[in-house]
Amino acid sequence: MGVMNELINRQNVETLAQVLGEAAPGSSWGHVAGAAAELDGLSLRARTDRISTALLADIRLMPEPGFPTAARTFRTALGSAGFTGWIIWPVSETAVTLALETGAGPDPAGDFDDCLALLAELTPRLTGEFAIRRLLDRDLERSLRVIQGWTGHPDEHVRRLASEGTRPYLPWAVRVPGIVLAPEATIPLLDALYRDPSDYVRRSVANHLNDVARNAPALVVATAERWLAAPDGNTAPVVRHGLRTLIKNAHPGALLLLGFVPASLAVTGPRLDRKSVALPGELAFDFEISNTGAADARLAVDYVVHYMKANGTTSAKVFKIGALTLAAGETRSVTKRHAFRQMTTRVHHAGVHALELQINGIRHGHTEFQVQV
Template sequence: MEPLKEMFNRAFYQHFAGVFADADRNFNTAEFLEDVTVKLDELELNGRLRNTSVTLRKYLPDNFEKAVDILYKAAPALRRGYTALVLPDFIALYGKEHFDLSMEALKDFTSLGSSEFAIREFLKTDLDKTLKVMSYWAEHPDEHVRRLASEGARPRLPWSFKLEQIIKDPSLTTGILERLKADEAPYVRKSVANHLNDISKDNASYMLQLVKAWDTDNVHTRWIIKHASRTLIKKGDQDSLSLFDFEKDVKLSIDNFSISSHHVQLGEELQVNFEVKSLKDTPQKLVIDYAIHYVKASGEHSRKVFKLKEINLLPDQTVAVSKRQIFKDMTTRKHYAGKHIIEIIINGKDYGSKEFNLVTQQI
């Protein structure tokens, strides 16, 4: 599989330079191409993104307003997706002294890729002023802009720095979340849920108090709350379990727990089987998860919890559960050889584990 950094390859830059040459007759295509690719092989994905923004600044007018005007002219012809983050990244780097123009540009460019990382630079510089703008965005007709209001202000946005002020005081973004709590767009709802899940990691009681006041009869709101509660539910938090009527006083047994092999080659699957047997004379609403304790480069273990299924276990009922887990390297996870552990979790409680050895080299 081609590395993600190859999104910014020489073919990309040929197209990119051509777009800007069309937008600005003074754009020096040859010099830009030579400059932007001189150390290309040394840079990873985010390094290539940032290098593109920094190099582009050298070939656009010194006047920021004129430079932004060229960005607008180029934008429609650029490829959408991650590489389009060059536009908001440019604004984040050079637009701090042009707040109103920068806010407008980030709003307009977010539909090409996303301005979620760029807006955080402004939140870091002037939190109150930027959040005020984002509160207006939460009512924008474009779902990409509404999502930006939530996603950009997440306390713990992956691939970005933490917003420590919001972690300390999560009420700062409550107005945004209130406006989006029943949004029609799944794209927006997922962001709101992730934002709330971020809050739950540092301020669980605040997050639960907030969502308990929301109308769970609304299907969109209910989905947001449930998805937002996933970390707390996996931990067995009683307040979050009660929100969705999951059984607090679980009484069951796990029988015939087995794994297909105790030695797994990288690229292979592990088959997991077990039975859940009721030991209670009333129905039990259960959320069944499993966790894998992955070996890290240091040799220590890192526990990752995965959702498996939800069931309503009736009295005397036994339910068979199976899962296939494949082990292969991805951009988000590299596997290391050694002893791994898989455990069964029901309503946040551990119900047994098995060990297996992962082999990462061909035998």
């Protein structure tokens, strides 16, 4: 994470102060320049907040403080090649803070809409997906009306912002309760973008659809079914990626939509290469699948690790192996390795774990092993 923290560093903060000084002649950006020396030991998010606080302090010392002055300065700064990269994150957060302040100008509603427009202008320099969340939270309906228009924007970064910025569970970002509680609200955006010519945009659409699946699986399956009824050459992979969590969760509608129907199978394994794993370490396993039916079988093949928790119970996590098609009578052998190491996102506990296979949503071969920490 230390490398990530350095995405905002002393050099690019000093460059920001210089660029803004050139964009608004006669203005002082002393708080920003001073903040450049105050970043050591701070996370990337904390650095963003520190620089945004400095930006706000300097803007409030200007003759006409408030959002319109900040927006004018930031737009002028876009003429500089140095006004780019992760330093745009605190800039976008500052713009949103000012636009949302009570009495932030003669036309607060206009400031709100213009702030959305400003984020669209900034996002090609660095995504505005984090800052936009507070605008969505303040007035979801108003925001979505504007954002819907971005789905036809000529810049792929703006089109992606329409999808990525409105994701229900965007990583690193604050939650927007209105989107989580009304998952259907963002589907019109995805409908407009799932056939986008840019893979960058389509990946965001798939990830957004996967987010929606947490709370509204039926809505996601119905949406994917509509898309597959009016596809282009890229629709199938978008749908597969968007349904990935539902497939792991063995959702019947998602499995059926992707052609993973019940099949006659004989499964042998999994066979583990050891009965005990010491951290950090690996567990290798193999298994065979035989299609005992009379027709080809399309299979979603995953495996499940049942991790020991601190309270002595287990928690299952599904990992993807891939999709296979077996002809009638065909047998396929598969070998896989799974790593065990302590991570910030998963703390391992000693004790009995288990591994089993999941094929078209059906579990096979529950096999236990020990983990030593």
